[in-house]
Each structure stands twice: as C-alpha cells, then as structure tokens.
Amino acid sequence: MLIYTNENNPAALKLLIAANYSGTNVDKKIINVNDRTIQEPKHLPYLEVNEDSVIFVPNAAVWFLFPHPENVSTAVNEWLEWESTILAPSLAHVIGAGSKNEKIKSRLTSSFKKLNNALENKLYFTENNLNASDVTIWATLYPLYKDDVLSKEYLADCSNLLKWIKNVEQSPQVKDALNSFAISSATGAYQALLTGARYSLPTAPLPENVSNVSNQSPQHQHEVVTNEELQAAVNAWSKDVNQFPKLKSKPKVVLPNPSDRNILITSALPYVNNVPHLGNIIGCVLSADVFARFCRICNYNTLFIGGTDEYGTATETKALEEGLSCQDICSKYYAIHRDIYEWFNISFDYFGRSSAPEQTELCQDLFLQLNNNGFMFTESVEQLHCEKCNRYLADRFVEGGCPHPGCNYEDARGDQCDGCGKLVNAVELKNPRCKICRSTPKLKTSQQFFIDLPKLEPLLLHWMKKSAPGWSNNAQVIGKSWLREGLKPRCITRDLKWGVPVPLNDFRDKVFYVWFDAPIGYMSISKAYTEEWEQWWRPKPNHEITLYQFMAKDNVPFHAVMFPACLLGANRGYTTVSHIMATEYLNYEDGKFSKSRGVGVFGNDARDTGIPSDVWRFYLLYVRPESQDSSFSWADLATKNNSELLNNLGNFINRALVFAKNNFNKTIPEMKLNKDDFTFLVLCTRELNSYISCLEKAKLRDGIRHILSISRHGNQYMQSNQPWVLLKGSPEDKIRAGTVVGVCCNIACLLATLLHPYMPNTSDILKKQLNVTNTALNPESIEITQFLPPGHTLGEPSPLFTKLEPSRVEELKQKFAGKRGDSPVKMNGIKPMGINDLKVLEAEIAKQENKVKKLKSSRADKKLWQAEEAILVDLRKGLEHAQKSCPVNSVQEPAQEQIKKLEEEVSKQGSVVRKLKEGGANKADWQPEVTKLLELKSKLANLLGTPIVDGQKGKKKK
Numbered sequence: 001m002l003i004y005t006n007e008n009n010p011a012a013l014k015l016l017i018a019a020n021y022s023g024t025n026v027d028k029k030i031i032n033v034n035d036r037t038i039q040e041p042k043h044l045p046y047l048e049v050n051e052d053s054v055i056f057v058p059n060a061a062v063w064f065l066f067p068h069p070e071n072v073s074t075a076v077n078e079w080l081e082w083e084s085t086i087l088a089p090s091l092a093h094v095i096g097a098g099s100k101n102e103k104i105k106s107r108l109t110s111s112f113k114k115l116n117n118a119l120e121n122k123l124y125f126t127e128n129n130l131n132a133s134d135v136t137i138w139a140t141l142y143p144l145y146k147d148d149v150l151s152k153e154y155l156a157d158c159s160n161l162l163k164w165i166k167n168v169e170q171s172p173q174v175k176d177a178l179n180s181f182a183i184s185s186a187t188g189a190y191q192a193l194l195t196g197a198r199y200s201l202p203t204a205p206l207p208e209n210v211s212n213v214s215n216q217s218p219q220h221q222h223e224v225v226t227n228e229e230l231q232a233a234v235n236a237w238s239k240d241v242n243q244f245p246k247l248k249s250k251p252k253v254v255l256p257n258p259s260d261r262n263i264l265i266t267s268a269l270p271y272v273n274n275v276p277h278l279g280n281i282i283g284c285v286l287s288a289d290v291f292a293r294f295c296r297i298c299n300y301n302t303l304f305i306g307g308t309d310e311y312g313t314a315t316e317t318k319a320l321e322e323g324l325s326c327q328d329i330c331s332k333y334y335a336i337h338r339d340i341y342e343w344f345n346i347s348f349d350y351f352g353r354s355s356a357p358e359q360t361e362l363c364q365d366l367f368l369q370l371n372n373n374g375f376m377f378t379e380s381v382e383q384l385h386c387e388k389c390n391r392y393l394a395d396r397f398v399e400g401g402c403p404h405p406g407c408n409y410e411d412a413r414g415d416q417c418d419g420c421g422k423l424v425n426a427v428e429l430k431n432p433r434c435k436i437c438r439s440t441p442k443l444k445t446s447q448q449f450f451i452d453l454p455k456l457e458p459l460l461l462h463w464m465k466k467s468a469p470g471w472s473n474n475a476q477v478i479g480k481s482w483l484r485e486g487l488k489p490r491c492i493t494r495d496l497k498w499g500v501p502v503p504l505n506d507f508r509d510k511v512f513y514v515w516f517d518a519p520i521g522y523m524s525i526s527k528a529y530t531e532e533w534e535q536w537w538r539p540k541p542n543h544e545i546t547l548y549q550f551m552a553k554d555n556v557p558f559h560a561v562m563f564p565a566c567l568l569g570a571n572r573g574y575t576t577v578s579h580i581m582a583t584e585y586l587n588y589e590d591g592k593f594s595k596s597r598g599v600g601v602f603g604n605d606a607r608d609t610g611i612p613s614d615v616w617r618f619y620l621l622y623v624r625p626e627s628q629d630s631s632f633s634w635a636d637l638a639t640k641n642n643s644e645l646l647n648n649l650g651n652f653i654n655r656a657l658v659f660a661k662n663n664f665n666k667t668i669p670e671m672k673l674n675k676d677d678f679t680f681l682v683l684c685t686r687e688l689n690s691y692i693s694c695l696e697k698a699k700l701r702d703g704i705r706h707i708l709s710i711s712r713h714g715n716q717y718m719q720s721n722q723p724w725v726l727l728k729g730s731p732e733d734k735i736r737a738g739t740v741v742g743v744c745c746n747i748a749c750l751l752a753t754l755l756h757p758y759m760p761n762t763s764d765i766l767k768k769q770l771n772v773t774n775t776a777l778n779p780e781s782i783e784i785t786q787f788l789p790p791g792h793t794l795g796e797p798s799p800l801f802t803k804l805e806p807s808r809v810e811e812l813k814q815k816f817a818g819k820r821g822d823s824p825v826k827m828n829g830i831k832p833m834g835i836n837d838l839k840v841l842e843a844e845i846a847k848q849e850n851k852v853k854k855l856k857s858s859r860a861d862k863k864l865w866q867a868e869e870a871i872l873v874d875l876r877k878g879l880e881h882a883q884k885s886c887p888v889n890s891v892q893e894p895a896q897e898q899i900k901k902l903e904e905e906v907s908k909q910g911s912v913v914r915k916l917k918e919g920g921a922n923k924a925d926w927q928p929e930v931t932k933l934l935e936l937k938s939k940l941a942n943l944l945g946t947p948i949v950d951g952q953k954g955k956k957k958k
C-alpha cells in the first residue's frame, strides 16, 4: 500500500500510525501540490490500497487500516466524524491560516474542553485500548502539542488531555511513525493540512464563516502560499503586457503548420433522423466546441469539423413516415441540426453532410484500398426478409430475443441488445419480428462484403497500445474489452438503396453499411471544407497532427476499433485518433432522454425557453457526465444560475467595474501591490494553472470550477479589503483602494479569457465592458500580468447575469413536465405524427409494462419500480396525446370509440357465455348467447381491420 501526501501533513501521520498498529506495510510518496504534471487533483493524503482501489478520505483510511472491534464501532465513528468536521478544520484555519474569526476560535477552545472531559477517568477515548479514534485525534493534536507557545495557550487547562497525549506518544508504533515522517512546526503542519484538503476541492466551501472574515485583516491568506510563488507573482506582474502573446487571427482555410501544434477535432456526427436533445449536445458537439475554443485561445492551429450522418436505414424509415425522399429528409434535418448548433454557438470550422459527393468518393476509395490489401472477403449471408413488407429487413427493422447466452432480454434490437449491451447479429435473434408489420421474417441469402477484422487485429493491438493512454477512461475500458474478446469479421454491405454504392460489378445494387461509412464522414466533410484535406488526414512527415474525437460512450467501438482498423488496413499514413473523449450519459430529471420516446428537453426547446444559450452551455458543462452519468435538473439549473453565475462570478466582475466607473472615471488607477495583493494573485495563478491543465486533458467539467474559484477568491479579496471604506480614508488608503480595484479589474480581464470556451457571448460582452480585445492564453508560461495597465480606459459596466426567478423555473419545469409524454407530439411540430410512431409508442409501452411487472415481482426496491412506473404513466399520456394528434386517427375517432365499446361488449358477452356453460345450462340456452358473441366479435374484427389499430389493440387487452 502507498500513502500519497504532501510534506508535513499530520493527516498522513494518522495513516502511518494506523498502519503500524495493524502491521500493514505501507510506503509513502511525497507530492508537491504545485506540480502541474500530477495526473488528477486529489486531496492529500490518500491511501492507495492497490491498483484498483484508493481511499481518498484519510479517516476512512484509518478505519480501514486499524483493527476495530464491532461493539465500539459507532462510538469510534462518531469521534472520527467529529475530528474531520470540527477539530481538524478549526486547527487548520486558526493555526494554519491565522484566521481571527471569533466563532472558529471559540469552537477550537471548546473542542479541547470536550476532549479533556471525555478523558476524565479514562485512558482512551472509546475503550480500554488505543484505537482508531485515539490515533486520529492524536495525530491532529500533535503539532499543536509540540509547539511550546501554542500548547501553553490552548492546552494548559487540559490535564487529562495532556496526560493522554504523552501516554500515546510513548507507544512504539507512534514513535516509529514520527521517525519516518517529520512534522516541522505547528503552523507548517496545519497549513499543510489545509493545502492538502483545498488542493483537491478547489471549490469546496470553506467551513462556516471563514469566508466572512471581512473586518479582520486579510493576513489569513498569507501563510498558505510559498515564497517562491510570491516571487513568481511579483515577476509576472511587472512584465510588459505587450510581451504577452496576441490572439492569432484565423486564416480563411485552416491548414496544418510544421511549427505549430496542429489539433484536429471532430464531434460524433449526429444522425439526421431526429432533433438532438441536451444529452446529445453535451456528449459531442458542445464538449468538442469548448475544447476547440480553448485550443484557439492558446493559439494552437485548430480545425474543428462536424456534420450530420445521413445514410442508413433510419433515414429510410423516416422518409417512409414523412412521405419525403431520403434526400429531402436529410436536408430538412440537416438544417434543424445546423440551426440548433448555431444557437448554441458551436464554432465548427465546417459543418458538413455525410451524403455529399465527397463521401461516395472517399468511401469507395477506402473500400477498394482495403480490398486490394486483402482485408475484405465476400460470403453469402442470410438476411431476414419480410414477405409482407416485401423487403430485406435492415437491423433496425427487426427485433427479437437476445442471442447471447445468459441474457434473456426479449426485445433486443437488430444490431445491439439493450439488455446486455452487446452487439447482435440480426439473423441470430430468437423469434425475430418485423418491426413494421410484426410478422415473422424469413431468411434469404445474398453475397456481402466482410471486413477481416481478425486479420487486422495485430495492427490494431499495436496501435492501441500507443494511442489508448490518451483516451478518456471509459473509452479505454470499452476499446480494450473489445480486443480482449477477440475481433470477428464484420459485414459492411447491405441490400439497401440509400447509401454509398459498392463500386464493384455484381455488387452495384448494394450499399455500404452505415458503421463503415459514417466515420469516413470526418474525412469527406474535411474534403468538402478544403481540397487540401489530406494535409490533415494524410499529413506530410514534418506535420504532426493530433486528433481529438468527442462522442458519447455508445460510439466508442466505432472510433476505437472499426474506424482505426480500416485506416490502418488501408496503410496510407492516415491520421488516427490519439484522444477519444467519451462522455457517459446525461439523464433528464430522474429519467432518460430518449429519441424514440421523445423524452427530455431538445435543442429547439432550449432555445424556446428564453434562457440564454450561454447559461445552457454553462449548466450542461457544469454537469457534464464526465466520469459517471449525471442528470439535468431544472431546480439545479436555477440554483447554479443564481448562486454561481449571478452571486459569485457576475457579482465579482460587476462590483469591480462599477467601482472603477464611479470612483476612478472608468480608468485603471495606479497600483501599488503589497503582499496581500500578491497572495491573492498567487491563489488565482494556482487556479489558472489547474484550469489549463484540466482543459489540456479536456476535463471540461473541472475546468469550469476553477473559473468559479477565481471569482470566489476575488469576492473574498474585495470583501476583506473593503475599498469602499478605504476610499474615505487617508491618501495612502485611497491609493490602496485604487490598487484593489485595479487588481480586481485585471482579474476580471483574466476571467473574460477563461470564460470564452464555456460562455462565448458572456466573454464577448465582458471584453466590451473592459474595452479589451486580446484573449490569448499562454500555456507555456502560466502567469498573471497587468492585462489592463494603469490609465487603461474601461467601457460601460452592466450586469452580466440576471436572476432566474424561482417562479419562472417552476413554470418551465411544469411546462416540460408533460414534455416527456407529449414530446413526440411536439416533434410533431416538425413532422406529422405517423402510424409508425404510434406503433413505436405502443411497443414501448408494452415493453415498459413488462419491465415494471418484472421489477415488482422480483421485489425490487420500491423506488426503482416507482421510477419505471412513472415513465410508463408518461408513455401512456404520450400515446393518448399522440393518438389525438395523429391526423389519420382523429378522422377515425368515432371508430375508436366504437371499438372500445365493442371490446367491452365482447368481454361482457364472453363472461355471460362462460357462466352459462360453467353453470351447466342447456345448449339451447347458451347457443343464442354464443351466436350473439360471434356477431360482436366479427363486428369488432371488421373494425380492427382498419389501418389505425390493426391487431395491436386487441392483443393489448389481454
């Protein structure tokens, strides 16, 4: 086991002592908290149990290491909890940070009394032997106890406590730990404790009231920064701002440069058969956009490509439904997508389409190359053919039982099983059904092309070893699991019309399957952008291209396995991905977004709410499902809007600018910085440092937190200096006021730059208020200089954000609450509701009914099935709505009523007959009733023959 800690941190001492008591072998590794190369900010200390398991909370690690008997565990836990929430933070702030806050100080003194009383007539805290509670408290008190002055000041009256401290100090386990880990001084130790804790949680609120030390001196910030940091801040501040890099202007066509960092960015091409929802937006285009904007302000040579994925059966289905040609459907949805992304300010250099002529050319070319290189073969394939519909059934037109052993999911799709997540071969489905007419399809054979993935596997394996370390964690896991299972040949052609035709005789009536053709879209869209596209995709030897691909995790296999395999097999020096950045899923409130069910807020809805697109961007990035699924929630959106944007960020910036306007004639005053000011700059520099290192790794969710930390520091700085008071004081005080305001305006200017990737409009507005244009960042030397030197004229300040009223949030929540159900209808605003949508909904309902039933009968947690049941209710509402709005349906409304009545009559009549028969009545008695029943049934059958309802309705009744 390994303990990671910063130097001097008494919390590490706990772990060492606990390890000694338990006889566990531990090593320790000292971390420098300012080291930017550290992989992931964690708080210190933490315990690495093994490669897969890390305990981040020090007291949890003590608990884990220290043997503790059952019967005392509650009491021990209470002490651990108290130590970590009261004792340690109070010591850290009073001794470590020099806080003069009276509340915290008195909490500290009463802590010692509590401890002293607890040891009255007792050797240890919770039993007769030393245990985890003693170790934890002891290590935290030890630095104080060792300091003669502080010990007298705080512990003089605590004789029991002192006796206990000395007693514990004598134990060999403790002595050994002290020998191996030095604690230099009390102040140093509690600073280290604070740094270790803050380091991980840059945005964690300080313990109660610490931020309001307003009328105390700001001294408390002093000790937490080092002299080196202060010196660096002083040097940076005195640099000439003109040495700072300027933002390069964007050329008409972005092409790689040998001297630059050349960054190629793609976001997964959304399918054109639907309106994207918030989950799609944060999963690919928005994430890619933030990263692209960040690269651009770093002056990296950046190309950001996106577009719509237009081929495939989903398009054909949609076209059937809407009675349009495939091309028309694509154009229509292409425009919808493009408009939504424009509204979200997604800064594509080019947003193209995968049905463009370039696609045909490149797709056929890549195929031929792979074929020439021996990575293709043909085989006769059994395909499902529906006689009733007279067509080969593409994967998405069939469903059935999952063929994978152990998974008994009954509604697997033709390409993938939602039950186990594995890919499925449609012909292997158990009991396949045609999704259009529900009849059972038959197998027919035809020749198809296969890509020989097993043959490509060694190449891929070699490549993945080099490339995968740069991928997001989930992408690595998914990619590796694919290779671990071994690759199989995969069919890449289909008997369909809408797609890129196979360029070989005998195959010209077939097209490429969408997963083969879609990723080629990145190249063909680049080609549509510039004829020089190969400079990006087949780079010259002296041009290094780094490819980042953003997507949701369900898209990983295509980008981690299939597409690279094709590129490697073509063997033409294509650019392959070095950073697959995959998100987890974003949920809507407590359910899931779903295209097919139309659940959730969609791109066009977001626009209609009147909430600015920057606020949407901010919130989606704030909850970006980076390492686990996360949820969109209206209430949370409002809280973040008000607390973070308005009260924190907006408040800081507006205060600084308004102050400069009212008291300094919109001009940056002369500034004479003292240690306090530089300390503030050090704290901001640290956040800037972390911001850059997060964004370099595309950790967008963390990046935004560092922005908010800067303005939080800024608010504290302003609050503790109170320029409004200083302004009424002596001439020196006035200069001081000018300094504080000038420094704050400069930090506002830094914020304008840092906000640009996340909130481009807000950043622009702020830049105007500051009267600046340059927003470059210099990742090579991370420092804060006088972006706005004395004498700089500012623009007109105005609030950046306004409050989102709770009543408005409630309104929106209500408006969208019915949304889940009636979303399909809303989508109806774009297209008429078709019979197929009703069928899809009905099928979904049947599925959901099943799910709920299973959950209930399996005695699952109530919450679980209630959530599913809520979805079911929504779905039913949705169906009701949809039936009303379905044009065909509404014409037939009377027929429906009739059917309902008839169904009721049939069932009544049925039970009449049954009762008569069961009651042993004469044939003569029940015969007429049977005739009546048959008549009713045939009437019903006639009605059911109408296209609206087909057999479905009758079936559902059972």
Ligand SMILES: *[C@@H]1O[C@H](CO)[C@@H](O)[C@H](O)[C@H]1NC(C)=O
Pocket: 342, 343, 344, 345, 760, 761, 764
């Ligand atoms: C963002 O989009 C809006 C509306 O489309 C537009 O007015 C604005 O100029 C865009 N802002 C940026 C920074 O691109």
Ligand SMILES: *[C@@H]1O[C@H](CO)[C@@H](O)[C@H](O)[C@H]1NC(C)=O
Pocket: 610, 611, 612, 615, 641, 642, 645, 646, 650, 800, 801, 802, 803, 804, 805, 808
């Ligand atoms: C909160 O949302 C409202 C829209 O209702 C918007 O006008 C306002 O600017 C947002 N507030 C912040 C702080 O962004």
Ligand SMILES: *[C@@H]1O[C@H](CO)[C@@H](O)[C@H](O)[C@H]1NC(C)=O
Pocket: 665, 793
């Ligand atoms: C304020 O600044 C403007 C120029 O920005 C200048 O013309 C004006 O005289 C200044 N007013 C005062 C009171 O200094």
Ligand SMILES: *[C@@H]1O[C@H](CO)[C@@H](O)[C@H](O)[C@H]1NC(C)=O
Pocket: 771, 792, 793, 794, 795
């Ligand atoms: C912006 O700054 C420039 C240079 O400092 C100055 O000439 C100009 O007047 C300022 N603009 C406004 C609107 O104050």
